[in-house]
Amino acid sequence: MSGAQQVDAVVVGAGFAGLYMLKRLRERGLNSVLLERGAGVGGTWYWNRYPGAKCDVESPFYSMSFDDPALDQEWEWSTRYPDQAELMSFMNHVADRFNLREDIRLESSVESATFDESSNTWSVTYRGPDGEKTLESRFFILATGCLSVPNVPKFEGLENFKGSVYHTGDWPHEEVDFTGLRVGVIGTGSSGVQLIPEVAKEASELKVFQRTANYSVPANNGPLTAEKLAKVKEEFPEIREKMRNTGTGMPTPDPTELVSNTPDEVVRKVFEDHWTLGSFAIQNTFADLAINQESNDKLAHFIHEKIDGIVEDPEVAEKLKAREYPVGSKRICVDSNYYETFNRSNVELVDVKSDPITSITETGVATQNKEYELDALVLATGFDAMTGAIMNIDIQGRDGKRIQEYWDAGPLTYLGLSVAGFPNMFSLAGPGSPSVLTNVVAAIEQHVEWVDEHIGYLDEHDFATSEAHPDYEREWVDHVNEIANMTLFLKGASWYLGANVPGKPRVFMPYAGGLKAYRDRCEEIAANGYEGFQLV
Numbered sequence: 001m002s003g004a005q006q007v008d009a010v011v012v013g014a015g016f017a018g019l020y021m022l023k024r025l026r027e028r029g030l031n032s033v034l035l036e037r038g039a040g041v042g043g044t045w046y047w048n049r050y051p052g053a054k055c056d057v058e059s060p061f062y063s064m065s066f067d068d069p070a071l072d073q074e075w076e077w078s079t080r081y082p083d084q085a086e087l088m089s090f091m092n093h094v095a096d097r098f099n100l101r102e103d104i105r106l107e108s109s110v111e112s113a114t115f116d117e118s119s120n121t122w123s124v125t126y127r128g129p130d131g132e133k134t135l136e137s138r139f140f141i142l143a144t145g146c147l148s149v150p151n152v153p154k155f156e157g158l159e160n161f162k163g164s165v166y167h168t169g170d171w172p173h174e175e176v177d178f179t180g181l182r183v184g185v186i187g188t189g190s191s192g193v194q195l196i197p198e199v200a201k202e203a204s205e206l207k208v209f210q211r212t213a214n215y216s217v218p219a220n221n222g223p224l225t226a227e228k229l230a231k232v233k234e235e236f237p238e239i240r241e242k243m244r245n246t247g248t249g250m251p252t253p254d255p256t257e258l259v260s261n262t263p264d265e266v267v268r269k270v271f272e273d274h275w276t277l278g279s280f281a282i283q284n285t286f287a288d289l290a291i292n293q294e295s296n297d298k299l300a301h302f303i304h305e306k307i308d309g310i311v312e313d314p315e316v317a318e319k320l321k322a323r324e325y326p327v328g329s330k331r332i333c334v335d336s337n338y339y340e341t342f343n344r345s346n347v348e349l350v351d352v353k354s355d356p357i358t359s360i361t362e363t364g365v366a367t368q369n370k371e372y373e374l375d376a377l378v379l380a381t382g383f384d385a386m387t388g389a390i391m392n393i394d395i396q397g398r399d400g401k402r403i404q405e406y407w408d409a410g411p412l413t414y415l416g417l418s419v420a421g422f423p424n425m426f427s428l429a430g431p432g433s434p435s436v437l438t439n440v441v442a443a444i445e446q447h448v449e450w451v452d453e454h455i456g457y458l459d460e461h462d463f464a465t466s467e468a469h470p471d472y473e474r475e476w477v478d479h480v481n482e483i484a485n486m487t488l489f490l491k492g493a494s495w496y497l498g499a500n501v502p503g504k505p506r507v508f509m510p511y512a513g514g515l516k517a518y519r520d521r522c523e524e525i526a527a528n529g530y531e532g533f534q535l536v
């Protein structure tokens with residue numbers, strides 16, 4: 001005996017996936033520990049607390065019942081889209097309501113996990129408030145999130161900047177006041193698009209450093225009236241069922257009509273109605289928007305016209321129009337007054353594609369042609385997505401096989417769940433699964449329930465370990481690529497492809513076939529005795 005604490009399962013990460021996984025494992029009678037590097041639960045929503053942070057999936061749908069329909073009935077969502085504070089309240093409520101905290105160790109950062117073949121256990125070492133500790137566990141479950149490792153570009157001189165530097169994905173817990181300051185924001189993805197209108201209200205001057213314009217649509221956020229909430233609650237069982245049966249993980253039916261078969265005036269009316277309604281659902285109005293360039297161009301053109309209608313300075317409007325890639329191939333943004341913000345006299349859009357940033361100086365940002373004096377700098381520069389958090393843990397499977405080496409050219413998984421050579425290790429909503437291309441909470445729910453049932457199967461059939469068969473893993477990775485190749489996704493230099501982090505392999509990581517098709521596949525595999533998994 002090593003002296004390390006023995007448990008049945010170690011779960012890493014206290015976001016939606018980790019909390020629900022812990023609940024299910026506990027109900028199965030497994031002695032489980034959840035390790036979380038933050039000082040609180042909430043995952044993404046614990047770290048991303050920048051001004052304007054909110055989810056762009058509507059409140060009732062960006063939630064799950066945690067297999068207890070009473071939760072759906074008792075929680076009162078206040079707005080159409082949940083903001084960061086409300087999501088944190090919800091996650092904390094979940095942790096309390098299901099008594100999860102007693103098995104959660106906060107401020108506990110996992111450093112390594114090594115599989116011991118003689119005992120079929122994982123030795124998981126983490127650094128916690130009391131120093132380094134090790135747990136020995138049969139199952140090792142990664143609920144580490146797809147967007148949890150901030151990407152900080154290697155700007156020359158960043159460390160010399162005398163003002164404050166913030167990253168949206170690692171925002172301070174105390175309030176940040178930009179009143180009267182000259183602020184620079186680098187990055188115009190979803191985080192930047194949400195933050196910029198809020199900072200513009202406080203800053204004396206705001207410089208927005210944009211390398212690539214994004215497509216953004218209005219959120220049309222507002223209170224969720226008592227009447228609407230009552231209706232949602234009444235319909236929850238049906239809504240949850242619908243969410244399980246669509247490609248997007250949303251309750252709205254998948255589109256069947258094609259732009260290419262629809263008269264232009266009808267297409268325009270559909271886009272217009274969705275623009276007024278708000279939400280990213282505009283990209284799911286027709287079945288060919290993600291696969292047909294000409295159809296997609298019509299949506300791009302529609303958004304460009306909207307920008308022209310909002311932004312007063314035609315030159316600024318022109319710069320704000322995304323042109324190099326199809327709508328949705330980089331994740332569409334959902335905003336509250338983003339384009340309108342560029343009509344403010346204290347806001348300047350700086351195009352750093354044509355005039356690149358050369359360094360950060362003591363007093364601001366230097367581009368090839370100009371220097372911008374700043375008091376504070378916000379990096380809205382995204383994440384080392386999908387693989388970053390997993391690759392940050394020194395994971396060794398059978399025969400000393402290291403995940404860092406095995407995934408050197410991109411992630412290899414079977415169903416995004418299991419990796420050949422890493423027995424009893426499961427990843428939730430990670431690379432190779434639909435996760436970020438769908439309503440991620442719906443995707444997480446499916447993964448957690450599948451893993452939980454799989455563990456039940458192993459126990460019922462006296463199997464000690466489960467891991468992906470390498471041939472099935474290869475086939476799955478090929479399938480993920482084949483589906484991606486049928487879409488327009490490969491035309492955007494997105495974080496889906498690892499293109500936002502210099503040197504990261506360019507591999508399309510999520511599964512683009514939709515949640516319903518994926519769920520069916522997972523169920524079929526389970527029904528066939530977990531085909532493709534080596535059960536020993």
Ligand code: N01
Nearest residue numbers: 054055056153187188189190191192211212331380381382
């Ligand atoms: O990150 P991003 P994000 N010099 O990678 C720029 C989710 N999310 O945090 O496009 C200059 O999208 C980069 O420019 P470019 C959502 O899934 C959801 O905004 O690489 N610029 C880009 O403009 C989202 O997709 C919500 O040319 C540099 C920006 O930084 C995902 O998180 C809210 C640069 C990064 O955009 C990530 O969004 C927030 C450099 N060296 C986030 N490096 C909601 O639910 C990077 N950039 C609403």
